[in-house]
Amino acid sequence: xxxxxxxxxxxxxxxxxxxxxxxxxxxxxxxxxxxxxxxxxxxxxxxxxxxxxxxxxxxxxxxxxxxxxxxxxxxxxxxxxxxxxxxxxxxxxxxxxxxxxxxxxxxxxxxxxxxxxxxxxxxxxxxxxxxxxxxxxxxxxxxxxxxxxxxxxxxxxxxxxxxxxxxxxxxxxxxxxxxxxxxxxxxxxxxxxxxxxxxxxxxxxxxxxxxxxxxxxxxxxxxxxxxxxxxxxxxxxxxxxxxxxxxxxxxxxxxxxxxxxxxxxxxxxxxxxxxxxxxxxxxxxxxxxxxxxxxxxxxxxxxxxxxxxxxxxxxxxxxxxxxxxxxxxxxxx
Ligand code: P6P
Numbered sequence: 001x002x003x004x005x006x007x008x009x010x011x012x013x014x015x016x017x018x019x020x021x022x023x024x025x026x027x028x029x030x031x032x033x034x035x036x037x038x039x040x041x042x043x044x045x046x047x048x049x050x051x052x053x054x055x056x057x058x059x060x061x062x063x064x065x066x067x068x069x070x071x072x073x074x075x076x077x078x079x080x081x082x083x084x085x086x087x088x089x090x091x092x093x094x095x096x097x098x099x100x101x102x103x104x105x106x107x108x109x110x111x112x113x114x115x116x117x118x119x120x121x122x123x124x125x126x127x128x129x130x131x132x133x134x135x136x137x138x139x140x141x142x143x144x145x146x147x148x149x150x151x152x153x154x155x156x157x158x159x160x161x162x163x164x165x166x167x168x169x170x171x172x173x174x175x176x177x178x179x180x181x182x183x184x185x186x187x188x189x190x191x192x193x194x195x196x197x198x199x200x201x202x203x204x205x206x207x208x209x210x211x212x213x214x215x216x217x218x219x220x221x222x223x224x225x226x227x228x229x230x231x232x233x234x235x236x237x238x239x240x241x242x243x244x245x246x247x248x249x250x251x252x253x254x255x256x257x258x259x260x261x262x263x264x265x266x267x268x269x270x271x272x273x274x275x276x277x278x279x280x281x282x283x284x285x286x287x288x289x290x291x292x293x294x295x296x297x298x299x300x301x302x303x304x305x306x307x308x309x310x311x312x313x314x315x316x317x318x319x320x321x322x323x324x325x326x327x328x329x330x331x332x333x
Pocket of ligand 1: 116117118119208244245246247262274275
């Protein structure tokens, strides 16, 4: 069977009745090319002197890794000239990035976490890029952050690239979820996982257990029930994973099932959670829902939340539908 590259897949989707406008197809291909460049840099690691701290901080008050900055620059450089974008926004930049005057602008807004989980970089554990694409509201020529503040249901595409034993790009534009593996010999992403589906049930959960004393009651109850195993109320034994890299967790879950949780906790009651809704919560929720899973903040679909700020945080419970519905029900009681 001939290999279907990302470019061929997207062109064939474009040919189908209106599933993928040409400008959006080009944008996705360009993001894929930037992720290839990030993959080659990530894989060089110490050989390229790019591990460790950049010596700078970002809007989140987090120390930036050299590769955070490199990945952010790759995505800006690859996308600013293409003509598909009205503006970009990133975890690494306080304000939106405006398209330089010498380049044409387009109708889309691109948001990304250029290198999620970058604290794992120096210890050689999988990291990833997460991206989300919205339409710029009509008539806005110079998008400020307000133009980005749309609920996740307005996303036209979303995806992640996981830089692990394989580099894989996983993508949705509302017609299912498709996975592409980077063939380094040819430098192209090849379709290897068509129509990915999250198993509806699971025996595997992901949460940072060291925060247990800070959790709210529904989360404590749920984790205790899973730890009680076969003789407990859920009647089965559970396994646990925590990679501290959301992209790696989501990829495991979309591949073999599971539930990922990063709840709000008492460490900082003013924060809704740790993860950011615009470029972590919403894109991952879109992907998981398109793959038949569920994604809530404990009370409602993440994608239905009306964001109030570009770097707003959100509690995240996502993955196998049966378990996400369970923990969400516990929050309602
Ligand atoms: P903790 C990485 O910093 C990240 O944003 C997600 O990728 C990951 O799931 C989470 O934070 C890990 O957080 O508190 O366990 O280090």
